[in-house]
Amino acid sequence: MTDAHLVLVSHDGEGHATGVVPADPDLAQLSVLDLAATRGDGVFETISVGAGHPQAFAAHLERFARSARMLDLPHPDEGVWGDAVHALAERLADHDEAWIKIVLARGVEGRSMPTGWGYGTVAPDYRRERTEGIEVVLLDRGLRSDVAATSPWLLAGAKTLSYAINRAALREAMRRGADDVVFVSSDGLLLEGPTSTLVIRRGTELVSPPAELGILPGTTQVDLFEAADEWGLTSAIEPLTPAGLASADAAWLVSSVRHAAPLRSVDGVARAVDGELSAAMNGFLRRRTH
């Protein structure tokens, strides 16, 4: 049986979080009228947990609040959501790698009372992806790279529950015989994966695209860039193109839970995997205790 845990985050009629209540993850908890289910109208975070430590937790909470702000949802109270995550992490402390998903949704239509919960369980085994690497395809996202500035209502760069498009893109990758996707803007800039941030190595520099392109600011990428000098590397944020990816010395899709997955092919063209740096990155990411 899976080791899974659930807590509900209760709210008052003003939208303030009021407390954390343990609940049974095997029982139905959500109203069929909840806008989380009927419209995907909410935000979430997925946090990796290493031996009971929620990783990059402050950054996840900050991004949770940023996404909530972008959707005009109430500000998620750090104290209450911190209690929710720590309660779940404690119960998963026996596992080297676990994950917790926290969700804040608009709640049942017309009630102005948000729905919140946190769910945590054991992480899948990603050793193969982290060492052998993944095959990706480049897919047009159909949005310009200035979409965040021109059309904020499209919520580019918010971590909303509406991930059906990201799932569809992954199915398209599978149809093409690949494992994952790097989205490209309609004006030709590399963006991100459906659940990950692109990082390339060019010589001794790690590079990732800017969040201003309408992509999610990644917590894993930030931690890796902070650690870069441990590996004799510098880091930079700058726009990248498919040609830049093709000529890079190495590339990864990085994210909480799967951590750093090196790219071993792009659109069917094989590329070198930097096994040593991948191992160093993944060792560092797995051991994080903040």
Ligand code: PLP
């Ligand atoms: N970009 C998108 C669209 C994501 O969904 C995610 C994570 O799920 C990321 C990037 C990577 O973010 P993080 O490193 O904080 O997990």
